[in-house]
Amino acid sequence: MKTIRNLLILTLILSCGSCKNSKFGRGLRGLPENPAADEWYLDAEGFRKTIDGKKTDLYRLSNDAGMEVYVTNFGAVIAAIIVPDKEGIPGDVALGFKEVEGYAAEGDPYFGAVVGRYGNRIDGGRFELDGQVYELPINEAGNDNQLHGGPKGFSEMVWETGELTNNSIELSLVSPDGDMGYPGRLELSVRYTLTQDNALEMVYKAVTDKPTVLNITQHTYFNLKGEGRGNILDHELMLNADHFTPVNQRLIPTGEISPVEGTPLDFTTATKIGKRIDDDYEQLSFGRGYDHNWVINAGDGGLNLAGTVYCEETGRFLEVLTTEPGVQFYCGNFLDGSLTGKSGGSYEHRGGLCLETQHFPDSPNQEGFPSTVLNPGKEYYQKTVFRFSVK
Numbered sequence: 001m002k003t004i005r006n007l008l009i010l011t012l013i014l015s016c017g018s019c020k021n022s023k024f025g026r027g028l029r030g031l032p033e034n035p036a037a038d039e040w041y042l043d044a045e046g047f048r049k050t051i052d053g054k055k056t057d058l059y060r061l062s063n064d065a066g067m068e069v070y071v072t073n074f075g076a077v078i079a080a081i082i083v084p085d086k087e088g089i090p091g092d093v094a095l096g097f098k099e100v101e102g103y104a105a106e107g108d109p110y111f112g113a114v115v116g117r118y119g120n121r122i123d124g125g126r127f128e129l130d131g132q133v134y135e136l137p138i139n140e141a142g143n144d145n146q147l148h149g150g151p152k153g154f155s156e157m158v159w160e161t162g163e164l165t166n167n168s169i170e171l172s173l174v175s176p177d178g179d180m181g182y183p184g185r186l187e188l189s190v191r192y193t194l195t196q197d198n199a200l201e202m203v204y205k206a207v208t209d210k211p212t213v214l215n216i217t218q219h220t221y222f223n224l225k226g227e228g229r230g231n232i233l234d235h236e237l238m239l240n241a242d243h244f245t246p247v248n249q250r251l252i253p254t255g256e257i258s259p260v261e262g263t264p265l266d267f268t269t270a271t272k273i274g275k276r277i278d279d280d281y282e283q284l285s286f287g288r289g290y291d292h293n294w295v296i297n298a299g300d301g302g303l304n305l306a307g308t309v310y311c312e313e314t315g316r317f318l319e320v321l322t323t324e325p326g327v328q329f330y331c332g333n334f335l336d337g338s339l340t341g342k343s344g345g346s347y348e349h350r351g352g353l354c355l356e357t358q359h360f361p362d363s364p365n366q367e368g369f370p371s372t373v374l375n376p377g378k379e380y381y382q383k384t385v386f387r388f389s390v391k
């Protein structure tokens with residue numbers, strides 16, 4: 001009797017040990033063997049903090065197909081995207097940090113965040129609206145621009161958590177009149193929904209009480225091999241865009257809308273990102289690689305394909321669809337190995353790529369670009385979809 005009891009206790013101890021391993025160490029890059037099981041991949045405690053007097057937390061969305069998305073209300077950050085590869089093995093394809101502090105730290109390159117009020121750059125941090133000049137705090141030192149909404153943009157704020165279900169979450173914030181230099185009290189919400197067919201849908205809505213400008217984008221860095229697994233130069237990219245908006249040395253659009261044909265920016269057919277990245281081409285040297293806004297074909301306000309990314313090694317295939325007219329393809333040129341990611345490894349140069357669906361950079365200063373003005377009585381609406389499959 002005693003021997004049987006001792007055996008039972010031993011089995012219990014051993015099985016408990018392996019639970020721990022599957023959560024924090026072994027398994028695939030620290031993933032539990034079945035990420036849709038009850039065990040969480042990220043440790044929620046590392047996200048349960050108080051920032052600016054507000055509580056932050058971690059939320060998990062899941063579907064029946066084995067996909068999981070982790071979201072925190074700090075910066076409306078997508079902290080992990082776990083999706084199976086061609087063998088059905090799950091992996092985390094989004095770069096990020098293990099704890100919320102990483103996202104709040106100065107060196108965070110907007111991993112997973114919702115960026116606003118103005119995604120990308122505003123020339124000299126200055127624009128004019130209805131005859132009034134607005135001066136915005138500059139946070140891109142060398143270039144003297146405002147980048148991604150300023151030093152305390154939406155990616156640095158604690159959002160309110162609204163309705164939460166197994167597969168969706170709504171987050172919202174109020175940005176007061178004058179916030180980061182922008183006019184109008186803005187109410188903004190984003191709803192993330194994970195569908196049964198492995199698509200993460202994002203719907204953004206906003207209203208203002210004074211005319212203002214608004215350009216929201218999602219700044220997830222993807223690596224379809226898995227976060228922390230080298231660079232993305234072997235990923236094949238297709239962009240549904242015959243044109244792009246060239247920039248000057250300060251990464252401000254010149255105002256031209258130029259054809260991609262005959263340039264290393266032509267991704268109209270799927271091409272490996274690394275194939276032409278070192279070509280002798282002025283736009284590539286200004287961007288230190290790819291860091292440009294492409295003009296989506298038929299960007300007519302409907303849900304259009306912006307682009308696709310394919311990773312042969314894992315078979316993972318990502319499609320990005322959006323109602324926005326542009327997409328900033330940025331291939332992690334500023335990553336330099338100094339940031340430690342979720343699984344403990346460092347994020348190397350070009351260790352992730354962003355497809356930031358958006359209006360064009362610096363539109364408030366560019367008459368020829370689609371307008372980013374939001375007036376009272378009108379609702380801002382954007383839908384963007386990250387859809388995953390395998391080939």
Ligand code: GAL
Nearest residue numbers: 109110147291328330334356
């Ligand atoms: C991108 C931008 C890059 C860089 C990056 C953040 O959206 O295009 O130039 O600023 O964000 O490091």
